[in-house]
Amino acid sequence: MSEAVVNDSVSFKDVWRKALHLGGTLFAVTAVTGIILGLVENVTSKAILQAEIAARNEAYKIIMPAGKTFEDSEAKPDDFVTGVVKASDESGVVGWCVSVSSKGYGGQIGFVVGITKDGTVKAINILNHSETPGLGAKSTEPEFYGQFADKSSFPLKVVKGGASNPDEISAISGATITSNAVISGVNGAVDYWQKNLKGAE
16 A cells, blocks of 8 residues: 555656656747747848838939938928938038828828929839739839929829829829829928928028
8 A cells, every 4th residue: 555655656756847847848948939039020120120221211312313411300290291301412401302101092102202492393202002003003103103203383183194284193094092192192292391391401
């Protein structure tokens, strides 16, 4: 009887020892995995952020080619404007790169509007969107965004077919919502410039 009790006691201790060992191993594996995933996420998020910054800086050069340096402005955002960058050369301010977010058909359309010191829209550059391929996604094609180059008659408006007046932009066929979203964003950027940036250095 006593021998059976001793054997049962030994078996119970063995079970607990194995359970604790297994638990410790699982904890260690989980902890290491968590650390690795955290490091990977940290590196990935930094890479994504750096890619976004590089894309935005490239966009600044495209929409404001006269700019040699680009400096963040302290201008506050509004309904359309999400950020403002001052473009300068050796002689001073040459214009502004106004980041805009406007609601399209598939979601927010993020782009940058280059506005010169005299209020002319030099160009726009669409950075991100969720518009329909073959329709609203055509907003990233030169046939559409190229229409905004050197525009100085505002507010702009959408027209179906060919634009014949300085304040008109031809809509993307089958994507009027996207076209209106971009034009609203550009008009919003120009309005923001007139109220907050005109004459600023």
